[in-house]
Amino acid sequence: MSVSSRVSDAVDRATDEVVRLSRAIHAEPETAYQEHRAAARVSGLLAAQGFVVESGVGGLDTAFTARFGDGPLTVGLCAEYDALPGIGHACGHNIIAAASVGAALALREVAAALGITVLVIGTPAEEQGGGKIQLLRAGVFDEVSMAMLVHPAPDDVSAPRPLALLDLAVRFTGRESHSALAPHLGINAADALTVAEVAIGLGRQHFEPGQLAHGIVTNGGTVPNVVPADTGAQYNLRAPDMESLGRLRDRVLACFEGAAVATGTTHEVVAEPAYAELAHDPFLVSAYRAVAADLGRHLAPVEVERTMPTGSTDMGNVSRVVPSLHPSIAIDAGGAVNHQPEFAAACVGPSADRAVVHGALALARTAVAAATDDETRQRLIDHGSSRVTGPSTVEI
Template identity: 35%
Template structure:
């Protein structure tokens, strides 16, 4: 009975959400610059009767929207992302994440008077770079929330993701410019320090824990071939299954850079240029609830857990509150995430039909928590 009601209510929102998601595809905004979609979401939520805290935690495109049934009960939060990627737009499909969270919050609001409690929608900017969820997890956003629920498009249906812990580290080397041919002996070459950092790292790779991933680029490496570079910069991401391994790999990478800097005669400084992400922690009981709901709404081919790959700021959330981060199948073809093809697929009917079923499962899972205190204590 409730499943039929959820189905109908979710379906009714689909044309509006398709229009919004397609508009986002046409107007991609980078992390922490998602002003247009932020304004649209805040306006919509206010019209729907949500109490909206704008520029939440001092982040310009972050919000917390709450709808209170006025009856005592539990609190369920849905999460929306809306940042795009440079050059390829919504190649990670965050336009679909945005509208799935929004629809789930609106439909839960429509059902909440029966069961009591509150529904929250969190607008979480900059997942691809400086994840606002990290601040949210650190600053107590989830202290009054019982479960957090979101989804992400991908190649297959999964009830939960595995994700890697990650940190972002940047090395800047300072040397001395000189004429590269007339007085090379007066120069100190900062680019050498960068190149040797990569060489030291590549030698270390043979001995790295097998789940480790270190990948980097050179962001500055000199300005002209006849000037000895006095400044060179390299950025790396370090990832592994657990935070402790990331810490170990980071220290080894720093030693690679220190050795390279000493050899080149440069000075080195370190900058953590983005926030560190935790691995994703699966709550088994909550995921079972979602998994059964997903099957009931027609996602029969859903698998329980995706093997670990990539990193998510939802990882940090999962360490402070039971969290669902499901994956739904975007296309009948296998697509590469962070590609233009992936972005185009977010426009398809296939993607929307798959998302519609997923949103039903998100709503039903939230509804189950709101309706049963016993279930929540099992989850916790």
Template identity: 55%
Template sequence: MTPATARGTTPGRAPAAVRKVLAQTVRRASSQVVALSHRLHANPETAWEEERAARWTASLLDDLGYTVTPGAYGLPTAFAATVGSGPLHVALCAEYDALPGLGHACGHNIIAASAVGAAAGLARVADDLGLTVTVLGTPAEEGGGGKIVMLERGAFAGVDVAMMVHPGPVDVAEAEPFAVAHLGVHYTGRAAHAAAYPEQGRNAADAFTVAQVGIGLLRQQLPPTTRVHGLVTRGGEAPNAIPERTDGRWYVRAANLEELERVQARVEACFEAGALAAGCALEIEPESPPYSEFRNDAELVALYRRNAEGLGRRFAAPDDPAARMNRASTDLGNVSRVVRALHPYIGIGSLPAVNHQREFAAACATPAADAALLDGALALALTAADLGAAATARGSR
């Protein structure tokens, strides 16, 4: 595995003939790739439940000549698909989970389809460029940390570069995702009749009220690189019964894992204050391992940007408010600590709609989105080809 610290800075370039083959192959596969995107979009499945999405995506890769392993690394909705046998190992990450209640409002249908589109092109040139190409079907990015589980189980062992492209309202080459902790919060009190015997109750809903007031006040003293947000998923059973059990889900984000640890401790103190004030028991459990901040690789960013601009893509200015999707979070961040990684955003022409809105979900299956996913697929394929060409040139010297 290539250490994350061994990062090159001199972009290479694949031969013109290879670039032509990639463009032609991605274009020929476009109808299949777009059909996959629309099929995933019409059948959203949430984290760890992506049975059809994993099967449909893996099946298309099988048709493209990849050797497919379903249920890879002990995860029923993961897969690994490989072609080529070269010394430079490139992994394309295919996400396909949807958001509860919002469907593909983050556009993971486009992520999966663009990975398959890139894989279609690279299958034609992998051996010529000294590449091994693996497409990893990575479940549960939306809170489950599928890539972290796969990383721990060896999915990225021997991988030199991990790549994907994420839809957003505008193009952004360099990702800057937050580290994030996903917390399940549970209060247990005591039920009682709210009118006849209120003094015998211990109100688990009041515990959340106190905690949320504390978090709201805490935000005044938190660094600007942090975010704290969440919701109560269970607030009680009946208005005339003191709630004895309440549940919630909270995210704490920070610039890096070190800052996250400090901020998370202060947020958890607010939940403890709620328990103390309401006389309730508190349980906080992680819903997944913490996601790390993302570590960009300068060479990969430069290669992708050049290739995307060559396809006519135009990148937003750093201060463009629409570009803030690059400050979300991703479980590819953990991978980027040990493998060179690329996570650009490709604009789908959705404005004023932005990620995690129903209007953005609708925009992820439009002609503009289809064109963007094909551009993203080809830009990823060209970037992988450039890496292979550069590695081959270095090896021949």
């Protein structure tokens, strides 16, 4: 029996188990760094299937690795499983985790024949916090020759282009006073927040192409008859690449500073590690396109993919260090898009289950293609042994 046939048979045998996994994760959504049940489900299933599991890797309680085989080409399959506050699995990370597990179970069957190590990496906090960035810094990806996952979306896209992202939290501090009796004795931190938001809004006209800023007020004061002395906001800044993101950061920080000066408040800014733009490995993209088409997936033309809107992911930081693949796989969401409640509802059901199975098979067959192409195989092995870590964050 050929390697491809063995992989397909293995996915068939694992279908019921990985679909149950996807649905179980979806039924109990957990947010960033709190994914204890999901991590236990994923790692427990792999342990039961003969993988060697190490929990709490990289200093993160809900991260793990699960290993099978000892070949020189290490295929890294990233399992995301965090949900969004309030709307659950509206980005379909249950599908990501289950598809990566399915691919791992399939590759387990041919690991010896291909001379590969199969490594599932449980990566928490993709939606906020950048779990993969912390795992990168801790060396969890050091041995990985190629890193992959498949992400649910409204469309099949072989090489989406997630943007670089920086998360900023700003706090303005003033002085309380009675809003009617002695407003002149107060320093209004809410005014500072208003000035900052207006400045950013006006500045959008002059943003560079592809730059975005979107934020929420996290604290606007307490009661209207007290001059607010403490306010805050959280902003996501996005740009096509890290360099453009750095310039946008400087513009927005100037808005915060100007608002503080204008209102007599003080301010402080806290930044999360920045997500880099995503860079796909051309061979892996080409192999995935061929497999997905063979499975009957309808992928957008390459020239259309380059113009399609997208979000951001900490997989971008991985892709700056490890040859990577992060395609989108379509589910029937009735016109809904990621991060909508309707999309969360669509991440269980026949279409979502099919995405799990097709995603597992597509990732596994893409890994087979890389492992059996002599030039690509050696390139990936050599890249891992001579890896130079690139910048992964924009520093504040």
